[in-house]
Amino acid sequence: MAVGMCHLQINMNVIATEHSYQPHGSNGIRWMIRSCLNTAPRLESTHKPLLRGPAMxxxxxxQFLLAKRPSGAVRRDDFTYQQVPVTSLADGQILVRNKFLSLDPAMRGWMNDGKSYIPAVQLGDVMRALGVGEVLESKNPKFAAGDHVQGALGTQDYFAGEPKGFYKVDTSLxxxxxxxxxxxxxxxxAYLALLDVGQPKSGDTVLISGAAGAVGSIAGQIAKLKGCRVVGIAGGKDKCSLLTSELGFDAAIDYKSEDVMEAIKRHCPDGVNVYFDNVGGDILDAALSQLAVGARVVICGAISQYNNxxxxxxxxxxxxxxxNRARMEGFIVLDHADRFAEAGQVMAGxxxxGKLKSKEHIVEGLETFPETxxxxxNGENQGKLILKVE
Known part of the structure; x- marks a missing residue:
């Protein structure tokens, strides 16, 4: 069921990066978001094949299929792991060799059977996941063998089906x-939640939870670029060091070893103007107690509550x-599709x-999916958690 369309096109020169894309490591562009996750095809397993024709x-x-609705933390037995042949393509379909899969907290919500912003993954279907890969074969005029694409590829080695919402990416850029x-x-x-909802102004104090994670680490850097004082909350000395020594945060709070409320008072003596929440729970409560007058609270996630x-x-x-006459507002990125072109252009620039660093934590092996x-x-990743399929 489609509830929105997302369009983005960026043009610029080659981006020079300092990233290291090693397994288990953390550390113009022409691309178009034609459609978001809610327009992606349902990834049925080969028990109910989407394709017809002889097996390749x-x-x-x-493949990892969702076998049951998880209760609490996700376990390996919440999935069925199977190995099946890839079937031939029908007209309009493409075959993609999945290279990297995005692992996101939102995936935990997609496993639940309840009202949400996109339909839940159905039992017996391939677990939904965004990814990037290479087209091996195409019977779709919009794609050719050798193209690299992004889309809802699913937690599997190969995607074979209609490329709904897929778009090309350029690996040379x-x-x-x-x-x-x-x-x-x-x-x-990170960009749209902070700027559209948080609306930071130069001189504001911005507090970010989950600050060493994928979204938080980028949101904090954007706040600095907007002239704000930025305080991050993260778990452990290594993550806190990352924030202040590499990503430019002014201060970091280690929720594992500090009284968070007291630490917020110490680092934000004049109160918090913008709180960017990724975790919910007790940390959200602590942040609310230190709001400045007219503060904005961005509810981007609540990872501490997803396994409850x-x-x-x-x-x-x-x-x-x-x-404090403050405002608290939830954020879903799909609602802001009209801002994607602007956001992508600015981020790429x-x-x-060299004003913004992107941290990727890459783990190798599709077979490790449940544990990864x-x-x-468990707070084990620094930056964006990505699964390398091959």
Whole structure:
């Protein structure tokens, strides 16, 4: 079911990056977002094949199918792992060799059977995932063998089907993983959530939770570029060091070793003008208690609550919104499609000029998907978590 269309086109010279795309490591463009996740095809398993024709027996496709609705943390037995032959293409379809898959906290919500901004993954279907890969064969006039594409490829070796919402990316202009991080939905989210909802002004104090993660690490750098004082909340000395020594944050709070509320008071003595929330729970409560008058609170995620088996923890300090005449607003990137062209152009320019760093944490091996995905919820990743398929 399609609820919106996203269009983006960027042109600039080659981006020179300092990224290291090694397995387990963390550390113009012509591309077009023709359609977002909610227009992606349903990725049915080969038990209900989308394709017709004889099997391409020389290609074997490993797939993770959603076997049941997870309760709490995702486990390997929430999925069915199978290996099946790739079948022949019908007219209008393409065959893609998946190279990299984007692992996002939102995927946990897609596994649940409830109302959300896009339909849930159906039981027995290939687990939905955005990815980038190479077209091996095409019966679609818009794509040719050798093209590199981004789209909802699914958690599998190969995508074979109609390329709904797919668009081409140019590997000569930027490495493939960058199209899943700063130049993908992650970057669009950081830019648009901060600027459209948070509306930071020069001199503001911006507080960001999940600051060493994919979105938070980019949002903090954007806030600095806008002339703000930026304080990040992250877990562990290494992540806090990353924020202040590499990404330009003014201060970092280690929620694992500090009293977060006291630390926010210390680092934000005049209050928080913009709070960019990626985690929810107790940290959201602590931030609400330190809001400045007229503050803006951006609810971008709540990763601390996604695996709850009991009721989600709501904010106890919500009266601070009243007292400080503050505003708290949720953000879904698909609602801001009309700003994608602007956001992508600006982000690409900042990267080219060396003003913004994109951090990718790449783990190798499709077979590791359940455990690698759980790294998001264990706080084990720095920057954008990406699964290298091959």
């Amino acid at each position: 027996t020389d290609l074997s496709n490993r 930027a490495p493939l993983p960058l199209y899943l991080s700063a130049l993908g939905m992650t970057g669009m989210t 088996t009991t009721a989600i923890k709501g904010p106890a300090n919500y009266m601070s919104l009243l007292v 900042w990267i080219k000029e 995905f759980q790294m998001l919820f």
